[in-house]
Amino acid sequence: MVLCVCGAVLLVTVAGIMGQFQEHAESGMEDDLVEDIAEMLDVFEGSDLDSMTLDGALILPSSKHVLKVSSNIVLLEKDEIVCTAMTRCGAEFELWYGGTVTITKRCQSPNTSAIWRRVSVNMSISSALL
Numbered sequence: 001m002v003l004c005v006c007g008a009v010l011l012v013t014v015a016g017i018m019g020q021f022q023e024h025a026e027s028g029m030e031d032d033l034v035e036d037i038a039e040m041l042d043v044f045e046g047s048d049l050d051s052m053t054l055d056g057a058l059i060l061p062s063s064k065h066v067l068k069v070s071s072n073i074v075l076l077e078k079d080e081i082v083c084t085a086m087t088r089c090g091a092e093f094e095l096w097y098g099g100t101v102t103i104t105k106r107c108q109s110p111n112t113s114a115i116w117r118r119v120s121v122n123m124s125i126s127s128a129l130l
Contacts, residue, residue, distance in 0.1 A: 029061075030061070030065075030076055030078065030081070030083045031083050033061070033076060033083070034074055034075070034076040034083040034084065034085045035085045037059065037067065037074055037076070037085070038074040038085035038086060038087040041069065041074065041087045041088075041089035041091070042087055042088050042089060044089065044103065045087075045088050045089040045090075046088075049105075050104060050105055051102055051103060051104040051105070052102070052103050053100055053101070053102045053103075054067075054095055054100065054101045054102075054103070055100050056095045056096050056097045056098060056099045056100065056101075057097055057098065059095070060076075060095070060096075060097045062078070062097065063096075063097040063098070064078050064079060064097075065077065065078045065097065066078075066094060066095070066096055067094065067095040068093075068094050068095075069087065069089065069091055069092060069093055069094075070092045071092075072086060072087055072088065072089070072090065073085075073086060073087070074086070074087050089103075091103050
């Protein structure tokens with residue numbers, strides 16, 4: 001009987017530790033993901049490309065995640081957890097798991113600051129550099 005009780009206590013303890021390890025691992029992956037997205041936006045900002053389309057189903061890990069870009073800050077939100085990174089890209093948009101966002105540069109001048117406008121169309125959001 002004592003062995004059964006000790007075994008049950010051990011299982012509960014190990015399950016709790018494994019749950020905390022999994023949450024920590026997921027948080028680390030989300031931190032890496034938001035940094036990678038910020039870097040991708042920076043590369044786009046400095047590239048010769050005119051537009052880029054982001055698909056939420058391909059970028060976001062789950063339908064619980066939302067990507068928000070505003071004021072040169074990239075936010076990845078899931079429930080109450082928020083991961084952030086800085087970007088040079090001036091676009092402002094929100095991307096959900098089932099949506100797409102197309103970012104289009106109308107003009108690219110190193111002497112002017114980027115002003116982005118968000119236009120919502122059905123399930124997608126388009127951003128244009130004015």
